[in-house]
Amino acid sequence: MSAFTSKYADELIANAAYIGTPGKGILAADESTGTIGKRLASINVENVESNRRALRELLFTAPGALPCLSGVILFEETLYQKSSDGKLFVDILKEGGVLPGIKVDKGTVELAGTNGETTTQGLDGLGERCKKYYEAGARFAKWRAVLKIGENEPSEHSIHENAYGLARYAVICQENGLVPIVEPEILVDGSHDIHKCAAVTERVLAACYKALSDHHVLLEGTLLKPNMVTPGSDSAKVAPEVIAEHTVRALQRTVPPAVPAIVFLSGGQSEEEATKNLNAMNQLKTKKPWSLSFSFGRALQQSTLKTWAGKEENVKAAQEALYVRCKANSEATLGTYKGDAKLGDGAAESLHVKDYKY
Amino acid sequence: MSAFVGKYADELIKTAKYIATPGKGILAADESTGTIGKRFSSINVENIESNRQALRELLFTSPGALPCLSGVILFEETLYQKTSDGKPFVEFLQENGVIPGIKVDKGVVDLAGTNGETTTQGLDSLGARCQEYYKAGARFAKWRAVLKIGATEPSELSIQENAKGLARYAIICQENGLVPIVEPEVLTDGSHDIKKCAAVTETVLSAVYKALNDHHVLLEGTLLKPNMVTPGSDSAKVAPEVIAEYTVTALRRTVPPAVPGIVFLSGGQSEEEATQNLNAMNKLDLLKPWTLTFSFGRALQQSTLKAWGGKKENVSKAQATFLVRCKANSDATLGKYIPGASGDSAASESLFVKGYSY
Numbered sequence: 001m002s003a004f005t006s007k008y009a010d011e012l013i014a015n016a017a018y019i020g021t022p023g024k025g026i027l028a029a030d031e032s033t034g035t036i037g038k039r040l041a042s043i044n045v046e047n048v049e050s051n052r053r054a055l056r057e058l059l060f061t062a063p064g065a066l067p068c069l070s071g072v073i074l075f076e077e078t079l080y081q082k083s084s085d086g087k088l089f090v091d092i093l094k095e096g097g098v099l100p101g102i103k104v105d106k107g108t109v110e111l112a113g114t115n116g117e118t119t120t121q122g123l124d125g126l127g128e129r130c131k132k133y134y135e136a137g138a139r140f141a142k143w144r145a146v147l148k149i150g151e152n153e154p155s156e157h158s159i160h161e162n163a164y165g166l167a168r169y170a171v172i173c174q175e176n177g178l179v180p181i182v183e184p185e186i187l188v189d190g191s192h193d194i195h196k197c198a199a200v201t202e203r204v205l206a207a208c209y210k211a212l213s214d215h216h217v218l219l220e221g222t223l224l225k226p227n228m229v230t231p232g233s234d235s236a237k238v239a240p241e242v243i244a245e246h247t248v249r250a251l252q253r254t255v256p257p258a259v260p261a262i263v264f265l266s267g268g269q270s271e272e273e274a275t276k277n278l279n280a281m282n283q284l285k286t287k288k289p290w291s292l293s294f295s296f297g298r299a300l301q302q303s304t305l306k307t308w309a310g311k312e313e314n315v316k317a318a319q320e321a322l323y324v325r326c327k328a329n330s331e332a333t334l335g336t337y338k339g340d341a342k343l344g345d346g347a348a349e350s351l352h353v354k355d356y357k358y
Numbered sequence: 359m360s361a362f363v364g365k366y367a368d369e370l371i372k373t374a375k376y377i378a379t380p381g382k383g384i385l386a387a388d389e390s391t392g393t394i395g396k397r398f399s400s401i402n403v404e405n406i407e408s409n410r411q412a413l414r415e416l417l418f419t420s421p422g423a424l425p426c427l428s429g430v431i432l433f434e435e436t437l438y439q440k441t442s443d444g445k446p447f448v449e450f451l452q453e454n455g456v457i458p459g460i461k462v463d464k465g466v467v468d469l470a471g472t473n474g475e476t477t478t479q480g481l482d483s484l485g486a487r488c489q490e491y492y493k494a495g496a497r498f499a500k501w502r503a504v505l506k507i508g509a510t511e512p513s514e515l516s517i518q519e520n521a522k523g524l525a526r527y528a529i530i531c532q533e534n535g536l537v538p539i540v541e542p543e544v545l546t547d548g549s550h551d552i553k554k555c556a557a558v559t560e561t562v563l564s565a566v567y568k569a570l571n572d573h574h575v576l577l578e579g580t581l582l583k584p585n586m587v588t589p590g591s592d593s594a595k596v597a598p599e600v601i602a603e604y605t606v607t608a609l610r611r612t613v614p615p616a617v618p619g620i621v622f623l624s625g626g627q628s629e630e631e632a633t634q635n636l637n638a639m640n641k642l643d644l645l646k647p648w649t650l651t652f653s654f655g656r657a658l659q660q661s662t663l664k665a666w667g668g669k670k671e672n673v674s675k676a677q678a679t680f681l682v683r684c685k686a687n688s689d690a691t692l693g694k695y696i697p698g699a700s701g702d703s704a705a706s707e708s709l710f711v712k713g714y715s716y
Contacts, residue, residue: 002556002557002558002559002560002561002564002608002611003560003611198360199360200360201360202360202361202571203360203571206360206567206568206571206572207568209564209567209568210564210565210567210568213560213561213564213611213612214564219611220611249616250360252614252615252616253360253361253571253577253578253614253616254571254614255614255615256610256611256612256613256614257610257613257615257645257646257647258607258610258611287615287616287647288615289615289645289647
């Protein structure tokens, strides 16, 4: 095979397929300590370990939420944390039919000689780290590459660096039993139109799949986490059906059928926008040999966070808010979302932050 | 768009889709004058224009054959030839729902510094030639790139050169209204096993689709003509189901769903082998977002040529033989072929020629 045959091959294939189960998706709860600090600050909550733990407990024990999920991405700290009755989060998730995942990249650094473009670091000792995470119960990983649209961006250099970084990360994960989520995020920042975003997305994805092939990655044991194809943040919005059409077409032109599932990032979209766009994609009558689902962070947690505000007495209401978004997105993966989700506080609020850094 | 969308875009998409109609396939009747000469000498027929015209008339006017075909690839001479009652072949085909295609490459030349690897020529004035062919009624084109498997082959140079040549040819065709059939043939010659062929095929196809993306080729307006994945000619044969599994897996890992159809070449396979393999692929229970059909030369014409022997009195018999192969392959595209139905011994004869050059 062109793909490298890992001793974990069958397991990787089964796990990747499971994550793509129609009706389910991923909760991205892997905010680094710095990033979760910003979230907590926005609701006036102190960024201490106990609060970070409390938030994740709120999310993972929310009634009805886990059946809508096939995976949760965790930050390293969370992988080893427990609920208030002493049960490892990882075990709560597994018992709830949810695969634990782990963010393994170490953030971005600038590429010298470019106009603020970046590459992602984290390859050093990655194999060893993956082994440890596997032992701790993780079964998939995530690595975020970031590209931007500008006059001369993304440059060929940036596309190549990020694609090959993703490919190297992916094969190291597979060598160690973790399904790699491949995330080449093209930021929404800018005043470009949807056609520009489509062209860039197609170019970036083509480069990614060439790199994955060069590195002998087993596509059946991977997932893709791309941006949806949308107009730039400074441009006029378009209907979900338009986003669906451009997005699915870009994927048809670049993503081989061996990839079992595509789990979209939400970028700066509001909770409701992200759900509606995903729903429109799943309603589209065209060739889609991979399932289309979600891997949302902000777009699943925004109204939950606001409702919680760090207070014990708000936990129940916050958990209901999370359930509403989980259910809505679960329906969106089936194309059956009717837009009638009880909108929580902030569900329609844009979550766009210019030049977003995790 | 990343893809170049010229004035012929809609037509290209429509034509490519039609050629990929389930139940139909392509007759490759584009043997150059030199190559058809070799075929003729094997049945003691003189290689003169009237005989070349007579053979193609025999094929095209075979009762019942054209409904099994969506396209016929022609050599330039044939594009301008007529039936014996004075009707241009091109018109005759069009009236019977068969799209005329044209071979546009100018054969292979050696790549200096390699171990007998080649690249394909034919780019000079290709645009102008395509325009002429379009005027004459052609609506698709074909360009054959050739790679081989060896200890150090195919080399990175050979893969890059051939992939880029195919991409450049493809975009020029699209600029001029012809659907490009992209043919990266990996020769069967050798003692390698099926896994090696699979690995090489995947590497080559991955490079081809990267090149097509780089050159802004509109995938929805192309077709792929690959080799099936088989053991080398000097290795033990395997069952059609095994060939089907390796072939479809290789394609799933590399061919984006935007490509409407995959039209296999038959290489050195016998008529019966080629049909059985195609049939097995269409029966395989694996998701295939492109249709799988045939673009056979020798595997459609071999027994017909023998039955004809260049003699007018044999035309009827030869045409009946041709119909048997056309029907068999039409059934194979639907996974409905019943092996051995024809019982013709010539159909099982291997058509393998070492180091085959057209």
